Amino acid sequence: MKGATADPDNTGYGYNSIIGDLGDHSVPEGWVQHPKRNTTPGTPPGPPIQWGAPEDPDNAQPGYGYVPTDTTNTEEIFFYHSDHLGSTSYITDAKANITQFDAYLPYGELLVDEHSSSEDMPYKFNGKELDQETGLYYYGARYMNPVTSLWYGVDMLKEKYPNISGYSYTRGNPIRFIDPDGKIVKPGSxxxxxxxxxxxxxxxxxxxxxxxxxxxxxxxxxxxxxxxxxxxxxxxxxxxxxxxxxxxxxxxxxxxxxxxxxxxxxxxxxxxxxxxxxxxxxxxxxxxxxxxxxxxxxxxxxxxxxxxxxxxxxxxxxxxxxxxxxxxxxxxxxxxxxxxxxxxxxxxxxxxxxxxxxxxxxxxxxxxxxxxxxxxxxxxxxxxxxxx
Structure with a gap:
C-alpha cells in the first residue's frame, strides 16, 4: 500500500499503544512474525492479538505473504489479516507491528476503526472497499449500506431466489454467509x-x-x-x-x-x-x-x-x-x-x-x-x- 507511513501523531491514539503490555513486537531485520488467534479458554475468540515466534525467512512457506525488508526501502509494505468472512481485522507492517485495527457490527458498520498510519486502508468488511464519502461498500455489482443492511439496487438474480428480498444482504444472516460480488450467496465450511x-x-x-x-x-x-x-x-x-x-x-x-x-x-x-x-x-x-x-x-x-x-x-x-x-x-x-x-x-x-x-x-x-x-x-x- 503506497504512501502509508507510520505517523501516530497524525491520527492520534494508535492500537499498538493499547496492547503495549503484550511486549515488544519488533523482530530481527529480514524476519517476520505471524499473528495467531486467541484460543485461551474463557476469553473472546476474536481477531489475532497474540504473536508466534519470529519466522526465519529461509523457512518461509507459500501463502505467508513474506516480503524481505531489504527490497522495500522505497515504500511501506502492509499485510491484511482477515476473519472468516474475509473482513480486515488487523493490518501489520513488514515487522509485524499493528498499524490498523477494525471491528464491525454484523452488517459491516464500523464499531472500531483505529490506525497509527497516515493512510486509512479502505478495504474493510468482507475485504470490500468502503466509500468514505457515501459510507457504502462497493461489491462490484452493487453498493451495500451497512447501516440499513440493504443493497442499493435490486439483485440481478432475483428471479432465481423468489423467496428472498432482492435488496436483502446474505438472506439476513451476515455471520454465516458472504456475498463476494453482490450476485450470489455461499456459506463457507x-x-x-x-x-x-x-x-x-x-x-x-x-x-x-x-x-x-x-x-x-x-x-x-x-x-x-x-x-x-x-x-x-x-x-x-x-x-x-x-x-x-x-x-x-x-x-x-x-x-x-x-x-x-x-x-x-x-x-x-x-x-x-x-x-x-x-x-x-x-x-x-x-x-x-x-x-x-x-x-x-x-x-x-x-x-x-x-x-x-x-x-x-x-x-x-x-x-x-x-x-x-x-x-x-x-x-x-x-x-x-x-x-x-x-x-x-x-x-x-x-x-x-x-x-x-x-x-x-x-x-x-x-x-x-x-x-x-x-x-x-x-x-x-x-x-x-x-x-x-
Whole structure:
C-alpha cells in the first residue's frame, strides 16, 4: 500500500499503544512474525492479538505473504489479516507491528476503526472497499449500506431466489454467509471441503482449494486433467450454475414440502455394526464402516415425488457430522456424486431420486453413480492410509 507511513501523531491514539503490555513486537531485520488467534479458554475468540515466534525467512512457506525488508526501502509494505468472512481485522507492517485495527457490527458498520498510519486502508468488511464519502461498500455489482443492511439496487438474480428480498444482504444472516460480488450467496465450511477432498486421490486433492471468497477455486480445478471420475464429477458441480451447499449436521434440517410448507427431517447416527458393513460398496444404502442411521440427505430444487424439497433454488447436501472420516466421504459420494450430480446434469427430479422397486434400487443410473463413486472413495482413502 503506497504512501502509508507510520505517523501516530497524525491520527492520534494508535492500537499498538493499547496492547503495549503484550511486549515488544519488533523482530530481527529480514524476519517476520505471524499473528495467531486467541484460543485461551474463557476469553473472546476474536481477531489475532497474540504473536508466534519470529519466522526465519529461509523457512518461509507459500501463502505467508513474506516480503524481505531489504527490497522495500522505497515504500511501506502492509499485510491484511482477515476473519472468516474475509473482513480486515488487523493490518501489520513488514515487522509485524499493528498499524490498523477494525471491528464491525454484523452488517459491516464500523464499531472500531483505529490506525497509527497516515493512510486509512479502505478495504474493510468482507475485504470490500468502503466509500468514505457515501459510507457504502462497493461489491462490484452493487453498493451495500451497512447501516440499513440493504443493497442499493435490486439483485440481478432475483428471479432465481423468489423467496428472498432482492435488496436483502446474505438472506439476513451476515455471520454465516458472504456475498463476494453482490450476485450470489455461499456459506463457507472448511470441514465440508475436507470431506469432499477425501473422495479424491492425493494428487487431485492439490487442485481443490477455496478461493479468497470461500468457493472451490474454479480456475484451479479447471487447470487440472484427471482420469478420476470423482474429480471430474466435482469439476462438473463446481462449473454448474446451481449453488450447491454442503453442510455437516447432527439433528434436524429444514425442507419445503410440495405445498410450500417448511418441515423438518432428522439426520441421525448409529454406532458401527460389522453385520451392516458394506466394504466393497455393493449397496446404495450402506457404508464400509458399518455406521448407520439417516446419515445423509440431498434437497433438490422444485417439487419431487418424495415431497422433500430444497427451501430455495440451491442444492443442499447434508452429512451427519458424527460419522467417521471414511463415512463422511462415502456419504458425500452418495449425495454429491449421486443425487446432486444427476440433477445438475438433467434438471430432472425423477432421474435424480431413488426409485425403490421390491426393496431394490430401480434407478440404475443413480445406483451406478453412487456405487462407482463410493468404490473410488474407499480406494483413495485406503491408498492414503497406506502412504503413511
Amino acid at each position: 472448511q470441514e465440508a471441503l475436507t470431506v469432499i477432498r477425501n473422495t479424491l486421490t492425493t494428487e487431485d486433492m492439490n487442485f481443490v482449494q477455496l478461493d479468497r471468497n470461500g468457493y472451490i477455486d474454479r480456475k484451479l480445478i479447471n487447470s487440472h486433467k484427471s482420469e478420476s471420475k470423482n474429480f471430474n464429477n466435482l469439476t462438473t458441480l463446481v462449473n454448474s450454475d446451481i449453488l450447491i451447499e454442503v453442510s455437516l449436521v447432527d439433528g434436524n434440517v429444514s425442507y419445503r414440502d410440495n405445498e410450500g410448507r417448511l418441515q423438518t427431517e432428522q439426520i441421525t447416527y448409529t454406532e458401527p455394526d460389522p453385520d451392516f458393513a458394506d466394504p466393497k460398496a455393493e449397496y446404495t444404502s450402506g457404508l464400509s464402516t458399518g455406521e448407520g442411521g439417516k446419515f445423509g440427505l440431498t434437497l433438490l430444487p422444485g417439487k419431487g415425488e418424495s415431497g422433500v424439497n430444497s427451501p430455495d433454488d440451491n442444492i443442499r447436501v447434508y452429512i451427519q457430522s458424527r460419522l467417521s472420516p471414511e463415512g463422511k466421504a462415502e456419504t458425500y459420494s452418495h449425495e454429491g456424486n449421486g443425487h446432486a450430480l444427476l440433477y445438475v446434469e438433467t434438471k430432472d427430479r425423477r432421474i435424480s431420486g431413488h426409485q425403490v422397486q421390491g426393496g431394490k434400487e430401480g434407478n440404475i443410473r443413480l445406483r451406478n453413480k453412487i456405487l462407482e463413486s463410493r468404490q473410488e472413495t474407499i480406494r483413495n482413502m485406503k491408498s492414503r492410509e497406506n502412504e503413511k
